[in-house]
Amino acid sequence: MTNREQEPIRIPIEGVLDLHAFRPEDAASVVEEYISACLEEGMNEVRIIHGKGRGVLRRTVHAVLERHPAVVSYSLDPGPSGWGATVARLGS
Numbered sequence: 001m002t003n004r005e006q007e008p009i010r011i012p013i014e015g016v017l018d019l020h021a022f023r024p025e026d027a028a029s030v031v032e033e034y035i036s037a038c039l040e041e042g043m044n045e046v047r048i049i050h051g052k053g054r055g056v057l058r059r060t061v062h063a064v065l066e067r068h069p070a071v072v073s074y075s076l077d078p079g080p081s082g083w084g085a086t087v088a089r090l091g092s
Contacts, residue, residue: 013037018049019057027057031064035090039070044090047077052084061086 017034019027031048038046050057065074070090077085 013041013043015043015045016047016049019061020049020051024057024060027060028064031061032068035068035070035088039090046088046090047085048088049085052082058083058086 013034015038017031019030022030027050034048035046048061050061062074065071065086065088072089072091074086074088076083077087079085
């Protein structure tokens with residue numbers, strides 16, 4: 001293991017998660033942990049930037065959101081990023 005793999009990455013909990021900084025195979029666990037952190041901070045919405053590309057990360061994100069018990073609903077971001085981001089509504 002390298003030092004980078006041993007040290008946890010600290011992500012500010014501001015309601016926006018950009019997955020470009022993570023390896024695709026880590027995306028599902030990062031999304032799950034970020035949702036938990038947002039709930040702890042009392043946030044009821046999270047915007048997850050997965051990019052447009054071939055849709056692999058988008059499908060991964062949507063699969064996580066579909067099965068997460070705190071996710072009330074989710075949809076592609078209606079803003080300028082369009083289908084490059086997903087907005088999820090959270091409930092307790």
